[in-house]
Amino acid sequence: MAQLNLRLPENAPGELFVDETCIDCDTCRELAPETFGSTSSGQAYVLRQPPDESSWRRALQAVVSCPTASIGAERSAKEAARDLPVQLEGPVYRCGYSAESSYGAQSYFLRRDDGNILVDSPRAAAPLLKRLAEMGGVRRLFLTHQDDVADHAEFRARFGCERIIHRDDDHIGAEVRLEGEREIAAGVRAIPVxxxxxxxxxxxxxxxxxxxxxxxxxxxxxxxxxxxxxxxxSWSEQKKSLARLLEYRFDWVLPGHGRSLHLAQPRMREEVEKLHRRLG
Ligand code: SF4
Structure with missing residues (x-):
């Protein structure tokens, strides 16, 4: 539970606050960007108190999703806890409920006709498990890398989903071990980076x-x-992996940490090229 005596001085006056235990995971800033900002040290703070009920709802989704319970509010987050996952666009949902064991990495839920996919593991919180079951369950749990596996075993036990990870990062005994690029379901391609x-x-x-x-x-x-x-x-391998992404088209970047980005495809390509040039 967030502690008032640890309240960051940057918080806007009011009942909602972030305390100094924040680990800068970005979950709250992605769920409620109008409410949470970044201090100069990178920690989150309350930029402005939510002005209306819908902003409060998103802020309370962040309260239950914070991996370190660093956000405090007087009002109950019980209803907001049942909102997650929340739709981002089309088939893509944000799970919230970041796990401290994956340093608060964000995870995503994809609704698919041939079986839903979870991308990285959120916390196996009871309200989230219930909602995911109502939404058709999880057929595949795709893990981008070894650090963001969090509660993979609970999801496997609850939904019987197959866990998919590259063989070089598999320390969990996954059902599917990737070796190269591969389509894991219709329209869903795993790309080694x-x-x-x-x-x-x-x-x-x-x-x-x-x-x-x-x-x-x-x-x-x-x-x-x-x-x-x-x-x-390997930093040199990571830069090569970035260059390889230029072979693909996409207009959303949805990370585990940091902020997501949505741009028209030609603009997104320009941004990837710009970063590649910048990194040299
Ligand atoms: S969700 Fe919690 S830990 Fe993550 S940035 Fe927000 S306050 Fe900090």
Whole structure:
């Protein structure tokens, strides 16, 4: 539970606040961007108190989704807890309920006619498990890399989903181990992007949505970036993996950490090219 005595000084006055235990995972800023901002150190803070009920609802979704319980509010988040996953666009939903064991990585739920897909593992919170069951369950759990597996075993036990991960990142005994690029379902392609880890993979859906794990993300200003300071395997390989993404079309970048980005496909390509030039 967030603690008032640890309340960050940057918070706008009012009942909603972030305390100093925030680990800068971006979950709240993605769920309720109108309410949460970034301090100069990267931690989240309440930019402005929610002005109406719909903003409050999104803020309370962030309260239950914060992996470190760093967001406090006087009102109950019980109703908002049942909203998740929330639709982002078309078949794509944000799960919320980030897990501290994956450093608060964001995860996504994809509704598919041939079986729903979870992209990286959220916390196996009871309200989320119930909602996912109502939405048809989970047939596949795609794991972008070894760091964001969180509660994979609980999802496997609850839904019988097959866990899919690259063999070089498989420390969980996954049902499907990837070795190269592969279509894992109709219109759903796993693309190896080694760099952050040896077995990192992106997932491209319907040539529109690219789930990038910790390979690629956007910042608060909408600029794409990659992190050398969090590159555990090979920075030169990670840059090559970025260049390979130019072979594909997509207009969404949906990361585990950092901000998502939505641009028309020619603009997205320009942004990837720009980043590639910048990194040299
Ligand atoms: S959701 Fe993440 S960024 Fe937001 S307060 Fe919690 S730890 Fe910080």
């Amino acid at each position: 080694p760099g952050h880890t040896r077995g990192s993979c992106a997932l491209l859906v319907d040539e529109r949505y690219l789930f990038t794990g910790d390979h690629l993300w956007a910042d608060d200003r909408g600029q794409l970036g990659m992190g050398r300071g969090v590159c555990w395997y």
